Amino acid sequence: MKNYVRFEFQSLPENVSFARACVGAFATQIECTLEEIEEIKLVVSEAVSNCIIHGYENRPHEKVVVVAAIINDQTMEIMVEDYGKGIADIKQAMEPSFSSDPTRMGLGFSLMKSFMDELEVISQPGQGTSVKLKRCFQANTKEALA
Amino acid sequence: MEVELKQIRNTLFVRVQGEMDMVVAEKLRQEIDRKLETKKICNLVINLEKVTFIDSSGLGVIIGRYKKIAGWGGKMFIVGARPSVYKILMFSGINRLVPMYNNEQDIINI
Numbered sequence: 001m002k003n004y005v006r007f008e009f010q011s012l013p014e015n016v017s018f019a020r021a022c023v024g025a026f027a028t029q030i031e032c033t034l035e036e037i038e039e040i041k042l043v044v045s046e047a048v049s050n051c052i053i054h055g056y057e058n059r060p061h062e063k064v065v066v067v068a069a070i071i072n073d074q075t076m077e078i079m080v081e082d083y084g085k086g087i088a089d090i091k092q093a094m095e096p097s098f099s100s101d102p103t104r105m106g107l108g109f110s111l112m113k114s115f116m117d118e119l120e121v122i123s124q125p126g127q128g129t130s131v132k133l134k135r136c137f138q139a140n141t142k143e144a145l146a
Numbered sequence: 147m148e149v150e151l152k153q154i155r156n157t158l159f160v161r162v163q164g165e166m167d168m169v170v171a172e173k174l175r176q177e178i179d180r181k182l183e184t185k186k187i188c189n190l191v192i193n194l195e196k197v198t199f200i201d202s203s204g205l206g207v208i209i210g211r212y213k214k215i216a217g218w219g220g221k222m223f224i225v226g227a228r229p230s231v232y233k234i235l236m237f238s239g240i241n242r243l244v245p246m247y248n249n250e251q252d253i254i255n256i
Binding site: 017020049052108 | 165167168169172199201202203205206209230234237238
């Protein structure tokens with residue numbers, strides 16, 4: 001089965017739960033467990049939070065976050081994009097415990113890497129950031145959703 | 147989010163309900179810190195029995211409160227984390243700093 005969703009929303013913290021719930025609901029079209037859906041919701045939450053906190057530095061006025069997800073049989077790809085400040089040093093940003101905000105733990109990219117098979121970050125200062133996540137699920141686990 | 151704060155002697159019990167993401171984390175941080183600023187609190191117990199989801203923003207609030215509590219020599223505990231939440235707590239390494247128990251009674255029995 002192939003399917004695709006794409007949506008955008010204002011860069012508000014209140015929309016993080018909306019984004020992860022949408023992608024989590026979309027992921028139920030794949031044969032996967034509830035635990036795996038929770039992991040999808042977690043990585044979306046991390047990626048969208050990054051857009052709001054770091055990409056737009058908590059300035060929500062007229063700022064947009066775009067989320068897209070593609071299902072291709074047992075593979076799910078997720079793209080989360082902002083048009084904010086971008087990342088100067090992607091390698092440093094992806095290091096465990098690194099955060100540009102000292103009050104945060106810097107676990108976002110570590111969680112994304114841990115729960116997805118592939119993580120790609122495309123960014124340039126002033127040009128926004130695009131995070132692409134990919135995961136292939138084992139089939140025949142649908143009974144876990146019953 | 148619903149949060150219930152209850153003080154018993156010098157220990158603050160915080161019972162959280164819902165999803166601990168960046169919205170909830172900020173509200174929770176403010177409510178706990180307001181109580182901690184009274185200087186009458188030494189220890190902190192965070193009850194996650196009714197928390198259905200946690201991300202790094204939620205983890206950040208817990209670790210931030212741990213730093214405060216540890217700063218004045220107090221103790222902090224996490225209780226009741228369900229498996230999906232427990233898994234994220236373990237991933238973060240918080241369990242190495244903050245002891246985790248099944249329920250509040252387990253702490254009272256220590």
